[in-house]
Amino acid sequence: MLFLSHVYGVVPSRRLGRSLGVCTIPFKTCDYACVYCQLGRTTNMTNTRQTFYPPEEILSEAREFIEAHGEESFDVVTVVGEGEPTLFKPLDAIVRGLREMTGKPLVLITNGSLLFDRELVEEIKDFDIVMPTLDAKDEESFKRINRPFGKLTYEKVYKGLLDFSKEFKGEIWLEVMLVKDYNDSDRFLGELKNRIELLGPARVYINVPARPPAEENVEIPEEETLRYARALLKAESIEELPVSSFTTSEKKSLDAVIEIIKRHPMSENDIKSFVESQFNDEFVVDLLKRLNKNPNVEKNSYRGKVFYRYILAGRRSGG
Numbered sequence: 322m323l324f325l326s327h328v329y330g331v332v333p334s335r336r337l338g339r340s341l342g343v344c345t346i347p348f349k350t351c352d353y354a355c356v357y358c359q360l361g362r363t364t365n366m367t368n369t370r371q372t373f374y375p376p377e378e379i380l381s382e383a384r385e386f387i388e389a390h391g392e393e394s395f396d397v398v399t400v401v402g403e404g405e406p407t408l409f410k411p412l413d414a415i416v417r418g419l420r421e422m423t424g425k426p427l428v429l430i431t432n433g434s435l436l437f438d439r440e441l442v443e444e445i446k447d448f449d450i451v452m453p454t455l456d457a458k459d460e461e462s463f464k465r466i467n468r469p470f471g472k473l474t475y476e477k478v479y480k481g482l483l484d485f486s487k488e489f490k491g492e493i494w495l496e497v498m499l500v501k502d503y504n505d506s507d508r509f510l511g512e513l514k515n516r517i518e519l520l521g522p523a524r525v526y527i528n529v530p531a532r533p534p535a536e537e538n539v540e541i542p543e544e545e546t547l548r549y550a551r552a553l554l555k556a557e558s559i560e561e562l563p564v565s566s567f568t569t570s571e572k573k574s575l576d577a578v579i580e581i582i583k584r585h586p587m588s589e590n591d592i593k594s595f596v597e598s599q600f601n602d603e604f605v606v607d608l609l610k611r612l613n614k615n616p617n618v619e620k621n622s623y624r625g626k627v628f629y630r631y632i633l634a635g636r637r638s639g640g
């Protein structure tokens with residue numbers, strides 16, 4: 322059954338190479354509701370870590386994929402979520418299980434909000450790379466950009482990240498999402514730089530809201546600002562590869578597109594080139610019609626393009 326699938330990809334990325342995604346949580350379960358979230362508004366807001374699925378259920382899908390496609394089909398395994406993956410526990414069972422299946426590096430993509438939790442830090446210590454996010458510099462910007470759950474405070478989250486940075490043996494690659502008029506002023510970037518320097522990550526990446534965000538007033542900063550930010554933060558940009566270069570284990574083009582838009586909204590053109598390159602499918606128009614009728618698919622316009630993204634039926638995600 323497609324919507325229970327925990328394995329996603331393989332997704333090509335300039336940072337990681339070909340990445341096999343392993344998803345540990347149900348759709349849009351998160352302790353943040355970031356204004357820029359490309360998955361739309363958070364529908365399951367929580368900061369309670371839970372065993373959403375038996376670890377073996379997740380691992381058996383990964384095993385099935387690796388047996389079918391071979392280890393040579395990917396470069397890294399990325400634990401991600403359609404929300405925040407560290408809300409799943411026990412993550413160490415996932416790490417151990419994946420290590421038995423592959424010698425490829427294991428990467429965790431996280432918003433970094435729960436790194437103050439000792440139990441979590443213990444569970445993720447054997448990842449090779451952890452990629453947390455830091456968009457805010459203080460309580461006010463944290464509430465404005467990330468809109469965290471309940472009593473989660475900036476100082477608590479930042480301190481967790483700081484302590485984790487000191488003890489983690491693998492590499493930390495920090496990601497900063499820059500949003501026009503939220504966190505892109507010279508003064509803001511200067512203060513963020515000081516925060517980042519204290520963390521001393523191995524790499525810093527700057528991302529921008531390239532896909533439809535959760536909130537309408539979210540925009541990409543000016544190119545000049547991005548150039549300045551990259552130089553100041555000694556960061557690289559995240560340049561995305563075309564979606565048509567994704568590969569999929571799904572047999573039907575419609576299932577494959579839905580599998581992707583659960584994590585990664587696609588424009589109409591993305592869908593056309595993906596389907597044409599992966600399936601030689603001549604019926605793209607038909608597929609778009611079926612997507613339009615699907616109650617789990619939402620269509621919206623952003624920066625002059627029409628995008629498709631996954632939603633829980635009956636719940637508009639905003640944007």
Ligand code: SF4
Nearest residue numbers: 351353355358404432
């Ligand atoms: S961007 Fe990530 S952390 Fe923010 S709301 Fe979306 S899933 Fe959660």
